[in-house]
Amino acid sequence: MPTPHPWRKPEHDDLADLARAFFTKEVLPHTERLLAQGHPDREHYRRAGELGLLGLSVPEQYGGGGGDFTHEAVLLHEQAYAGETSLGLAVHSGIVTGYLVAYGTEEQKRRWLPGLCGGELVGAIAMTEPDGGSDLQAMRTRAVRDGDDYVISGAKTFITNGGLADLVIVAAKTDPEQRAAGISLLVCEVGDAPEGFRRGRLLSKIGLHANDTAELFFDGLRVPAANLLGGAEGLGFVQLMQQLPQERLVIGIGAVAAMERAVELTVAYAKERTAFGKPLLGHQNTRMVLAECATRARASRVFLDDCVARHARGDLDVATAAMAKYWLTEGQCEVVDRCLQLFGGYGYTTEYPIARMYADARAQKIYGGTNEIMKELIARAL
Numbered sequence: 001m002p003t004p005h006p007w008r009k010p011e012h013d014d015l016a017d018l019a020r021a022f023f024t025k026e027v028l029p030h031t032e033r034l035l036a037q038g039h040p041d042r043e044h045y046r047r048a049g050e051l052g053l054l055g056l057s058v059p060e061q062y063g064g065g066g067g068d069f070t071h072e073a074v075l076l077h078e079q080a081y082a083g084e085t086s087l088g089l090a091v092h093s094g095i096v097t098g099y100l101v102a103y104g105t106e107e108q109k110r111r112w113l114p115g116l117c118g119g120e121l122v123g124a125i126a127m128t129e130p131d132g133g134s135d136l137q138a139m140r141t142r143a144v145r146d147g148d149d150y151v152i153s154g155a156k157t158f159i160t161n162g163g164l165a166d167l168v169i170v171a172a173k174t175d176p177e178q179r180a181a182g183i184s185l186l187v188c189e190v191g192d193a194p195e196g197f198r199r200g201r202l203l204s205k206i207g208l209h210a211n212d213t214a215e216l217f218f219d220g221l222r223v224p225a226a227n228l229l230g231g232a233e234g235l236g237f238v239q240l241m242q243q244l245p246q247e248r249l250v251i252g253i254g255a256v257a258a259m260e261r262a263v264e265l266t267v268a269y270a271k272e273r274t275a276f277g278k279p280l281l282g283h284q285n286t287r288m289v290l291a292e293c294a295t296r297a298r299a300s301r302v303f304l305d306d307c308v309a310r311h312a313r314g315d316l317d318v319a320t321a322a323m324a325k326y327w328l329t330e331g332q333c334e335v336v337d338r339c340l341q342l343f344g345g346y347g348y349t350t351e352y353p354i355a356r357m358y359a360d361a362r363a364q365k366i367y368g369g370t371n372e373i374m375k376e377l378i379a380r381a382l
Contacts, residue, residue: 056071063114077253162213183236258360
């Protein structure tokens with residue numbers, strides 16, 4: 001039951017075809033190996049760059065596609081719908097390039113965006129700390145000015161793309177006496193493992209096994225003062241708050257794509273699998289569950305499309321983005337769980353994609369700000 005996207009144009013369909021071919025033909029055949037190694041192949045980032053799939057909303061003069069967020073939305077939907085979870089494109093293209101476009105100087109944009117858009121550089125953003133969780137204002141990482149440099153000390157964890165990242169946007173306190181007003185964002189070039197920087201272990205997770213989620217340690221890393229985003233200290237928290245609605249919308253895109261894929265996979269299985277002398281789809285309970293899941297997916301798609309259109313116009317507010325992140329990820333976990341149940345014992349084996357979808361879904365309610373934080377943001381706006 002296709003749902004029209006009110007913001008989608010023929011160019012989006014062409015992009016979807018290109019992205020779908022890339023994920024299904026060039027990345028998915030390597031899934032088992034990527035799952036075993038615990039991180040994506042750098043070559044896949046480069047190949048995505050060659051195809052023009054990175055930095056879709058970055059202006060062309062910086063090596064990007066010259067589009068807007070709707071183009072990023074198409075890419076991320078196709079990745080999630082294909083079930084490809086190794087490449088951290090939501091962070092690399094959906095988030096990191098957005099910070100540089102919004103707050104970077106002309107020199108910073110020309111220095112870093114072409115590499116990110118071409119796939120030569122892998123990007124990450126480091127906010128979360130071992131003791132901080134969603135409380136960004138309480139971060140302990142420090143950036144102390146020393147001549148023409150900042151010296152960064154501290155630790156970050158749960159960093160998507162942390163294992164491969166060449167460029168990391170680090171949130172740190174430049175004024176430890178302040179909470180929100182003391183936070184700044186610094187771009188750290190770490191591809192050559194500079195002195196004062198160390199990657200920790202790739203975290204062992206219950207899902208998303210092919211994506212490199214890592215610990216990062218800073219022990220006196222010197223970063224040029226010219227790498228400060230925004231041109232002044234103390235702007236980091238405001239910058240984070242301005243960009244987080246897009247990050248939460250990105251998470252919602254993956255959630256809806258997963259719901260739609262789960263329903264499609266389960267309908268196909270229910271038509272083929274027999275029980276008590278007839279196909280599963282011939283049993284009323286199966287039909288009722290799938291009807292409910294399909295309805296949840298359709299309603300979620302309509303809400304998401306409205307959010308995407310609003311964000312493209314520049315009027316997606318914090319509370320609505322929080323609603324999208326909370327409600328869509330809750331729906332993802334519910335729909336995938338109910339679909340898995342219809343697979344019976346096979347749903348608990350990794351032979352069937354629904355099992356991995358179940359494990360991968362759980363993180364959606366945590367990162368980007370926990371769903372409990374989302375409810376707090378919504379309540380504040382009431």
